[in-house]
Amino acid sequence: MTTNAPLIMRIMALSINTAKRAGVIIRDVLKQGDLGIVDKGKNDPQTEADRSAQRCIIASLAKKFPSIKIIGEEGGSDLNVCDEWLVGELDETFLKQDCPADWRDAKPEDFVIWVDPLDGTAEYTQGFVEHVTVLIGIAIKNSAVGGIIHQPFYQQSSGELGRTIWGLKGLGTGGFTAVKPPANEFIITTTRSHSNALHQKAVDVFNASKVLKVGGAGFKVLQLLEGKAHAYVFATPGCKKWDTCAPEAVLEASGGTLTNINGEHYEYHENVEHVNGRGVLASVGNNHQELVEKIPLEVRQAVGTKQT
Numbered sequence: 001m002t003t004n005a006p007l008i009m010r011i012m013a014l015s016i017n018t019a020k021r022a023g024v025i026i027r028d029v030l031k032q033g034d035l036g037i038v039d040k041g042k043n044d045p046q047t048e049a050d051r052s053a054q055r056c057i058i059a060s061l062a063k064k065f066p067s068i069k070i071i072g073e074e075g076g077s078d079l080n081v082c083d084e085w086l087v088g089e090l091d092e093t094f095l096k097q098d099c100p101a102d103w104r105d106a107k108p109e110d111f112v113i114w115v116d117p118l119d120g121t122a123e124y125t126q127g128f129v130e131h132v133t134v135l136i137g138i139a140i141k142n143s144a145v146g147g148i149i150h151q152p153f154y155q156q157s158s159g160e161l162g163r164t165i166w167g168l169k170g171l172g173t174g175g176f177t178a179v180k181p182p183a184n185e186f187i188i189t190t191t192r193s194h195s196n197a198l199h200q201k202a203v204d205v206f207n208a209s210k211v212l213k214v215g216g217a218g219f220k221v222l223q224l225l226e227g228k229a230h231a232y233v234f235a236t237p238g239c240k241k242w243d244t245c246a247p248e249a250v251l252e253a254s255g256g257t258l259t260n261i262n263g264e265h266y267e268y269h270e271n272v273e274h275v276n277g278r279g280v281l282a283s284v285g286n287n288h289q290e291l292v293e294k295i296p297l298e299v300r301q302a303v304g305t306k307q308t
């Protein structure tokens, strides 16, 4: 059963377990106390947890799927990892489900896996650990199709730490209960660490009843899925394909939409520009285009310079 399952199902099933293992590494680095922070640029920190989690994820996926292209935020990693970091077991519960017909025949060369080993690094270093997620996004022929969002610090009611959310277009989502946001309000979730005047202008046009400022693309999309916000607005370049691939797939598998601020989907092929040049607009209702059009054209045109 396991070995005969279509490739997308096996990649998803291994990614679920690998994201969980990366979550343990992220908790362990924090516990041990020395974060080993390196500045990659302005407001762009990297820690030992980002580096180690990426090695664990990419080494595990590359070993099982050697011919699939994998792109990780932290660049080329040493894949010679200890056995404890090599995850080989697939999530059997996930594998029991039927593969959507659209993906059944996808071949290794159709895939790109986008890995953000730790989304919300700034928040991780500042102690806002609930904003942290591990993101594994699976693209087939340019589109974000499957995704894993793991929250290492989520406190389950059972006492267990961490939870893993997955989404596959055509199949649906798992690991959480979707909730609709309140009908009589309009709540925006947005950045707490990468704002600027133009971005603020785009947020202001919505005249939202509440603006939640939280870290990470993964965490903001979870807020949409759990009914805490109606729209995610990020009207500035800065986040990258590994930030949006998994969140886009999970959100859209649940009926929502994630695009740039012009309402266009990003592409996820292996040669695409990494930066999401025209920001992010995500929503859970069925009025995505209306939200796009609320942002004045001159503001939309001023965000970023390139269409990616």
Ligand SMILES: Nc1ncnc2c1ncn2[C@@H]1O[C@H](COP(=O)(O)O)[C@@H](O)[C@H]1OP(=O)(O)O
Pocket: 042, 043, 044, 073, 116, 118, 119, 120, 121, 122, 190, 191, 192, 193, 194, 214, 215, 216, 217, 234, 237, 238, 239, 240, 243
């Ligand atoms: N200017 C930027 N430089 C680097 N990464 C960025 C930038 N803006 C956004 N990001 C990435 O997108 C995520 C979401 O952004 P924000 O929290 O500001 O809404 C950030 O956690 C960060 O991912 P990461 O933490 O994985 O480096």
Ligand SMILES: [Mg+2]
Pocket: 044, 045, 046, 073, 121
């Ligand atoms: Mg980063």
Ligand SMILES: [Mg+2]
Pocket: 116, 118, 119, 120, 216, 217, 242, 243
């Ligand atoms: Mg990120």
Ligand SMILES: [Mg+2]
Pocket: 050, 073, 116, 117, 118, 119, 120, 121
């Ligand atoms: Mg990251």
